[in-house]
Amino acid sequence: MALPTPSDGTLPAEARGRGRRRRLAWTPSQSQALRACFERNPYPGIATRERLAQAIGAPEPRVQIWFQNERSRQLRQHRRESRPWPGRRGPQEGRRKRTSVTPSQTALLLRAFEKDRFPGIATREGLARETGLPESRIHVWFQNRRARHPAPGGRAPAHAGGPCNS
């Protein structure tokens, strides 16, 4: 446990006040719609996700996460039963259009990144408000930033697979 670690912003996140987004509970009809759509295409593009999100009254990013988790479940189950996973059927649906981040937005995000590489939902929402970018894009921005600019001193990767510090 230790981890009295200091004040620099490069804390492993769980050590500091990292709040997650509040977990949402899908209603039965929402789950039904999600599963139906998944059955038609487990790899929906942005247009499909947005249409579905609209139809069930849920934010598109939550729909996207649901598809990611559902694919994990299906892939695991198919593997467990030695059944082949029918990968992508049909043509690749279009991705979300690339978000252009202006230099001033980048500067703002950069400053936040230096303070905290693992911002919780409250911080991300704040940054979204300040930059005018969707929170989901902020989230991805931080993921990419962490991957491409590792913390100086080779800081341990938060949790996953981290060496147990005695």
Added chain:
DNA sequence: AGACTAACGTAATCAATGT
């Protein structure tokens, strides 16, 4: 206590955009 699963993490990769 354990199952289930949304939220979230990394690593690798695809792909748009500018030079």
Added chain:
DNA sequence: ACATTGATTACGTTAGTCT
């Protein structure tokens, strides 16, 4: 061509909810 960087994927982890 190539560098940069946003978007998506597979897969593993964390944590909230329910039984």
